[in-house]
Amino acid sequence: MTKRSYATVNPCVMCQPMGSALAFKGIENTMVLYHGSQGCSTYMRLQLAHHFREPVDIASSSLSEKGAVYGGRESLKKGLRNVINRYNPKVIGVATTCLAETIGDDVPAIIREFKEEEGIGDDPERDIIIIPVSTPSYGESHVSGYIKALDAVVRKFTEKFEEEKAVKIPNGKLNVIPVESLSPADVRELKEIFEVIARDYIFLPDISETFDAPLRENLPKIAPGGTPLSEIADMPNSLASLGLGIVSKNLAVKYLEELHDVPRYNVPIPIGLSNTDSFFIGLVKILGCPIPEKYQKERGRLLDAMVDVHKYLYGVKAAVYGDPDLVFSLTTFMLELGMNPVLIATGSKSRDFEAKVRQIVEKINPELEPMVLNGIDFDTLNDAVSNCNPEILIGNSNGRYIAKARDIPLVRVGLPIHDRVGAQRILTVGYRGAMELLDRITNAILEATDTFTAPVQVETGSIYRKEKQRRVRGRNAMNGKRTECG
Ligand code: SF4
Incomplete structure (x- = not known):
């Protein structure tokens, strides 16, 4: 594989502040403001709007050259005032971008100052709660931005509990x-x-x-x-x-x-x-x-479906990429289906990713030796795909060029999905989600090979691989060539 570590070419992750927006947008009456230049919020609004097919408002403190030189204090305060006047939110999540972090703005201090000037207190019942979160994109990815934002939200809303040493009133939740x-x-x-x-x-x-x-x-x-x-x-x-x-x-x-x-x-x-x-x-x-009982039945149906498709999926070589925990769970499922995940990759720099993935491979099918990569970009993924020769890709829509170039199917899972509709309706969790995913993977393989789906004369092994070899043989015979398979 070509080693290119001098630059990231087509990152396999998104910006850290985008992760914070994914978290803040799941909280009642909350608005997100990025402290940085306007392009950051435009880029992330577009990414999210294309994926979810929903209008996504994200405000920006619109740092200019002046702000970059003298600090973004006034821009941030102006941005906060505008958000309050236009959106009247109960919570504002303020996420920093690369520029704000590079010039070293002390965002929590600016927010404290702003609240004093505007007479905003700290009572969640009466006051607007402003939650800062530090998310420079050069540090980590959207995955860490999501985790950090949720941590900041929980800390903010439970700090009173801690300060007042409140007695717990168990809620059974x-x-x-x-x-x-x-x-x-x-x-x-x-x-x-x-x-x-x-x-x-x-x-x-x-x-x-x-x-x-x-x-x-x-x-x-x-x-x-x-x-x-x-x-x-x-x-x-x-x-x-x-x-x-x-x-x-x-x-x-x-x-x-x-x-x-x-x-x-x-x-x-x-x-x-x-x-x-x-x-x-x-x-x-x-x-x-x-x-x-409903879920016991669903589990039984999933097992039945797994048996049904085993002849199509057994031994199929797959490459899976995306966010670390999604990839871990998808890999587990592929191993359960008898597939061969030859390449398992994440764009995030994750300390435990490789160890966890190798553990699960060892547990379910110790004979496999997949290539496991973390912190990759799409350029590295492309090289790895050339090396591993998978028959199917499973991941977000940014891998479509690799799939197209190699004439293999791509099953779209994860974020972002920009070239198809319905990303917000893709179900993968639970027994029902597993069944839907299993159908999508199997149908993608059948579609790619035009294999007749009736259970006739199918031997154990990769029907997909055999069909692909047959197609290559046929194509090359027509071109008057012979290949290794032919
Ligand atoms: S990488 Fe930094 S500057 Fe670029 S869009 Fe993301 S947060 Fe903004």
């Missing part, structure tokens, strides 16, 4: 906090599970409505929905916290345990059979509830 942004359809599915098991929960952040809103006659300035602020403040009273994701550190869940004695349980994002089993086992352990 379960805090549920994913470590990466899920789709609105995924959030709806998880909320439905809690409703079916009839247990109270606090889901943070809840983007099920804010990023997938019904059409309304009068478009509200801030999309209705999101986790209610009173619920976030109530998190220290909860029975336990369930973190979804085990590769990246879930700072909010950790904070709630360390500062407020709310026990934490981390399970993988529930994609695939065993990861969804772990999710339900976690619920049984924490809540002491039985698994409803």
Whole structure:
């Protein structure tokens, strides 16, 4: 593989402040303001609007050359005043961009000064809550921006609890906090599970409505929905916290345990059979509830579907890329399906990614030796794909050029998805999500090979590979050439 470490070419991650927007937008009546130049907010609004097909407002302090030289204090205060006047939010999430961090603006101090000048207090009932979060993009990725923003939100809304040493009033609820942004359809599915098991929960952040809103006659300035602020403040009273994701550190869940004695349980994002089993086992352990019959049946249907498609998927070589925890869970599912994930990659710089992925490969199919990469760009991914020769790609839409160049299918999962509609409705979590994903992967393979789907004369092994070889043989025979396969 060509080693190119001198520059990032087509990053496989998005900006850190974008992750903060994904988190803030799942909180009731919240507006996001980026402290930096205008282009940052334009770029991220477009990314999110194209993916979710929803209007996404993100304000900017619009730092100019003058601000870059003399500091962005006045620009930030002006931006905050404008946001309050135009949007009247209950919460403003202020995320820094590269420029603001490089010039060294002390954002928490500017916000304190602004609040004093405007007479804004710290009472969530009466006052506008302004939450700063440091997210320079040269530091990390959108994944860390998401985690940091959720941590900052939980800290802000529970600081009174800590300061006043309030006595806990148990609410019997379960805090549920994913470590990466899920789709609105995924959030709806998880909320439905809690409703079916009839247990109270606090889901943070809840983007099920804010990023997938019904059409309304009068478009509200801030999309209705999101986790209610009173619920976030109530998190220290909860029975336990369930973190979804085990590769990246879930700072909010950790904070709630360390500062407020709310026990934490981390399970993988529930994609695939065993990861969804772990999710339900976690619920049984924490809540002491039985698994409803509805989900036992869904599990049975998933097993049935896995048996049905085994002949098409067994041994198919796949490359999977995206955010660390999503990739971990997708890899687990591919191994369960008998596929061969030859290349497993994330664009985030994740300390534990490789170890966790190798652990799961060792557990399910120790004979495989996949290439595992972290902190990659699409240029490196392209080189790795050339080396590993996968038959299918699974990841976000930015990998489409690689898939096209190699004439292999791409199953779109994750964020961003810009070249297809319906990203907000892609369901991957739970047994139902696994079935939908399994259908998409299998159909992509069948489509690519035009294989007749009736169960006739199929031997164990990669039907896809055989079909592909047959096609190459046919094509080369027509061209009068012979190949290794031919
Ligand atoms: S990399 Fe930095 S400057 Fe560029 S859009 Fe992202 S936050 Fe803004």
